[in-house]
Amino acid sequence: MPTIRDVAKAAQVSTATVSAVVNGSAYVSPELKARVMAAISALDYAPSSAARSLKRGRTQLIALAVADLANPFFNRVVCAAEAAVRAWGYSLVIFNSDEKPEAEKRIVERVRALSCDGMILVPVGDPASYARLQRDGRRLPTLLFGRLVEDDALDSVTIDNHSAGRQATNYLLDLGHRRIGSITGPLHLTTAKERLAGMMEAMRARGAEPSPSHLRSGEFREDAAYSAARQMLGGGDRPSALYVANGLMALGAMRALADLNLRCPEDISIASTDTIPGIGALRPRLTRTEHPVADMVNEAIRLLVDRIERSRALPPRNVVFQPSLVVGESCAPATQHQLRNVG
Amino acid sequence: MPTIRDVAKAAQVSTATVSAVVNGSAYVSPELKARVMAAISALDYAPSSAARSLKRGRTQLIALAVADLANPFFNRVVCAAEAAVRAWGYSLVIFNSDEKPEAEKRIVERVRALSCDGMILVPVGDPASYARLQRDGRRLPTLLFGRLVEDDALDSVTIDNHSAGRQATNYLLDLGHRRIGSITGPLHLTTAKERLAGMMEAMRARGAEPSPSHLRSGEFREDAAYSAARQMLGGGDRPSALYVANGLMALGAMRALADLNLRCPEDISIASTDTIPGIGALRPRLTRTEHPVADMVNEAIRLLVDRIERSRALPPRNVVFQPSLVVGESCAPATQHQLRNVG
DNA sequence: CGAACACAGTTAAACGTTCTGCCAGGATCG
DNA sequence: CGATCCTGGCAGAACGTTTAACTGTGTTCG
Numbered sequence: 224m225p226t227i228r229d230v231a232k233a234a235q236v237s238t239a240t241v242s243a244v245v246n247g248s249a250y251v252s253p254e255l256k257a258r259v260m261a262a263i264s265a266l267d268y269a270p271s272s273a274a275r276s277l278k279r280g281r282t283q284l285i286a287l288a289v290a291d292l293a294n295p296f297f298n299r300v301v302c303a304a305e306a307a308v309r310a311w312g313y314s315l316v317i318f319n320s321d322e323k324p325e326a327e328k329r330i331v332e333r334v335r336a337l338s339c340d341g342m343i344l345v346p347v348g349d350p351a352s353y354a355r356l357q358r359d360g361r362r363l364p365t366l367l368f369g370r371l372v373e374d375d376a377l378d379s380v381t382i383d384n385h386s387a388g389r390q391a392t393n394y395l396l397d398l399g400h401r402r403i404g405s406i407t408g409p410l411h412l413t414t415a416k417e418r419l420a421g422m423m424e425a426m427r428a429r430g431a432e433p434s435p436s437h438l439r440s441g442e443f444r445e446d447a448a449y450s451a452a453r454q455m456l457g458g459g460d461r462p463s464a465l466y467v468a469n470g471l472m473a474l475g476a477m478r479a480l481a482d483l484n485l486r487c488p489e490d491i492s493i494a495s496t497d498t499i500p501g502i503g504a505l506r507p508r509l510t511r512t513e514h515p516v517a518d519m520v521n522e523a524i525r526l527l528v529d530r531i532e533r534s535r536a537l538p539p540r541n542v543v544f545q546p547s548l549v550v551g552e553s554c555a556p557a558t559q560h561q562l563r564n565v566g
Numbered sequence: 567m568p569t570i571r572d573v574a575k576a577a578q579v580s581t582a583t584v585s586a587v588v589n590g591s592a593y594v595s596p597e598l599k600a601r602v603m604a605a606i607s608a609l610d611y612a613p614s615s616a617a618r619s620l621k622r623g624r625t626q627l628i629a630l631a632v633a634d635l636a637n638p639f640f641n642r643v644v645c646a647a648e649a650a651v652r653a654w655g656y657s658l659v660i661f662n663s664d665e666k667p668e669a670e671k672r673i674v675e676r677v678r679a680l681s682c683d684g685m686i687l688v689p690v691g692d693p694a695s696y697a698r699l700q701r702d703g704r705r706l707p708t709l710l711f712g713r714l715v716e717d718d719a720l721d722s723v724t725i726d727n728h729s730a731g732r733q734a735t736n737y738l739l740d741l742g743h744r745r746i747g748s749i750t751g752p753l754h755l756t757t758a759k760e761r762l763a764g765m766m767e768a769m770r771a772r773g774a775e776p777s778p779s780h781l782r783s784g785e786f787r788e789d790a791a792y793s794a795a796r797q798m799l800g801g802g803d804r805p806s807a808l809y810v811a812n813g814l815m816a817l818g819a820m821r822a823l824a825d826l827n828l829r830c831p832e833d834i835s836i837a838s839t840d841t842i843p844g845i846g847a848l849r850p851r852l853t854r855t856e857h858p859v860a861d862m863v864n865e866a867i868r869l870l871v872d873r874i875e876r877s878r879a880l881p882p883r884n885v886v887f888q889p890s891l892v893v894g895e896s897c898a899p900a901t902q903h904q905l906r907n908v909g
Numbered sequence: 910c911g912a913a914c915a916c917a918g919t920t921a922a923a924c925g926t927t928c929t930g931c932c933a934g935g936a937t938c939g
Numbered sequence: 940c941g942a943t944c945c946t947g948g949c950a951g952a953a954c955g956t957t958t959a960a961c962t963g964t965g966t967t968c969g
Contacts, residue, residue, distance in 0.1 A: 224705070269678055269679055270679070271620070271681060272625075272679055272680050272681050273616055273619035273620040273623075273625065273681060274620050276616035276619075277614070277616040277617050277620050280616075282615075282616065283680075284659075284680075292641075292644065292645040292648055293642075293645050293843065295638065295641070295843060298635075298638070298641040298644075299636075301635065301641075301644065301660065302635040302636050302662065305635055305660055305661065305662045306662065309661075314659050314661075314676065314680060315659065315660050315661075316627075316657050316658065316659050316660075317644065317648055317658050317659075317660050318648065318652075318657075319645065319648045319649065333657065335612055336612055336613070336615055337615050337626075337627075337657060338614060338615050338616060362567065445843075471843075481849050499843075500636065500638060500788075500814075500842075505848055506824050
């Protein structure tokens with residue numbers, strides 16, 4: 224591996240000059256520049272990023288720690304982040320906390336050890352563990368994505384989950400449904416909690432109150448939703464509509480419906496928040512609120528890079544995006560029969 | 567940021583001793599070790615990876631360059647790779663070539679500049695561009711994943727695509743289908759080419775010959791398959807079964823069927839290769855060949871790490887995995903009506 | 910009993926950059 | 940014409956590790 228010294232020797236200049244040519248950091252006369260360039264390509268020289276990082280104190284690495292790499296939502300996040308990060312001249316290091324707080328702790332250690340320039344974190348559990356992140360947020364600029372941790376002093380980009388729950392539920396209410404059930408994620412996550420809260424608010428605003436047995440929460444996964452839906456819909460006292468808190472879970476719920484010989488939307492209407500790629504092929508198409516994932520990620524990266532390169536000391540910035548309702552065919556007006564069942 | 571020198575001073579030992587404690591690279595007496603440990607946690611010291619990389623010539627970074635991050639297949643690859651890489655003590659840097667050869671070239675440059683220890687590459691186009699990779703494979707150990715480049719001297723982990731095409735097609739042939747169409751990916755990719763070749767071989771072995779108008783290829787994407795399917799099935803001369811070369815494309819084909827008011831499997835049987843997560847909710851369940859993605863990725867990482875840490879000079883190793891057929895309900899026996907149509 | 914040796918640590922030289930401070934020499938100006 | 944100021948380029952000191960070479964004590968053994 225040729226070093227900057229080899230290049231300098233070959234071009235008969237100093238290493239400082241080579242550095243200046245490589246980085247364009249100072250004026251170098253045309254002839255010297257040409258000699259240096261020639262030497263560089265002759266030797267196939269490439270600067271050592273390790274040495275460069277050591278000297279500059281920058282690695283040009285941004286870490287992205289998502290909560291569940293198997294979840295299509297986070298795949299979209301990864302995809303968008305890769306592009307955004309590249310556009311800013313960084314590279315993306317991926318971590319999967321798999322919804323496990325201990326794993327997250329190890330990831331933070333690792334990110335720190337790698338001395339990444341910044342980190343996008345989808346926080347998993349345990350607000351107390353972020354105290355430390357906040358303390359040395361200066362050292363390792365960190366942005367919370369998608370989920371919030373109460374009382375934090377970190378940058379964040381989130382979606383208005385309350386509004387997502389409200390919008391989806393209002394749509395169902397507008398169709399005449401009153402017995403609406405919900406399958407949501409773990410309630411210690413703001414995403415799950417707030418979507419549920421939004422739903423409850425919407426219902427109460429219309430004087431409806433969901434039956435406790437119609438409210439389930441579980442892992443943000445297809446199989447969790449499947450079994451929740453089977454339980455809830457298997458009995459006699461079933462809701463006429465379902466609000467499901469995530470795309471993967473919506474698929475699970477639909478699978479449960481199919482297995483129970485229930486039709487969607489004739490027997491049960493389903494609305495959800497969030498989607499998954501390729502879901503367009505699924506009939507009926509899901510009525511759902513969608514996250515502007517790409518915009519959210521772009522904004523997150525922009526904020527983080529700004530924090531890294533400019534404003535270490537500024538107060539934290541918290542950006543909230545709005546979900547939008549996408550209407551499919553998975554919801555039908557409540558039938559007389561369904562309404563009669565109202566407890 | 568405290569350095570090893572600060573720790574050494576605080577513990578009243580030399581930096582070499584601190585290094586020995588941190589790396590466990592030499593015996594240090596219990597009392598000194600304790601002093602060092604205490605100093606480390608008191609100062610909250612973490613070794614600088616930049617300095618370490620510079621000295622050791624290793625970054626503990628493995629690059630993964632996939633062909634299309636928006637494709638669920640590669641999401642599974644990323645997910646498995648993250649876990650495997652972590653188990654070996656490395657971190658994963660993600661790149662998306664988006665099926666663009668120029669992007670791939672830039673990625674290779676970037677990976678080289680980052681001095682990653684190794685690279686898993688899903689090659690995109692243009693075999694000639696890999697000559698260089700082969701030349702300095704010693705410098706940047708590289709493993710080709712999923713797709714092959716002819717005549718290469720690099721490690722590789724692939725799937726027997728020929729067999730995948732054959733198995734899926736044989737299943738359709740066994741059901742009595744003779745007019746089988748295919749929607750496949752770009753033919754310059756071995757994945758697409760070989761799946762098609764396997765299909766052709768299976769058909770010819772039974773004396774069937776697909777009609778040219780029933781063979782389409784396009785991007786490995788949902789929308790490409792959708793329009794190909796619409797074209798192929800919209801006309802009068804339609805096949806009774808379809809072999810679709812990838813999970814996303816299978817979804818696209820099914821969407822086209824739905825939009826054409828064709829039923830699957832009653833009107834058209836569909837078999838595919840590869841799947842996508844959550845597809846279990848789709849009815850009918852897809853009959854398909856599946857890749858053992860996790861095993862493939864684990865093997866790839868194992869080979870790459872071995873190459874990095876041990877056997878730079880050994881001849882290339884090429885591992886081929888076998889796909890397995892998973893039967894769903896998307897294929898039905900050919901009907902008399904369908905058979906009568908045989909040209 | 911002295912040579913050889915193991916042992917536990919230390920010193921200091923890399924690793925390949927970047928960048929500050931410096932120098933020589935030519936232009937500018939009073 | 941000498942003092943001053945640019946200007947292009949260079950020498951060399953960091954950056955924070957790792958590790959080879961070394962040092963000074965015991966310990967062992969012929």
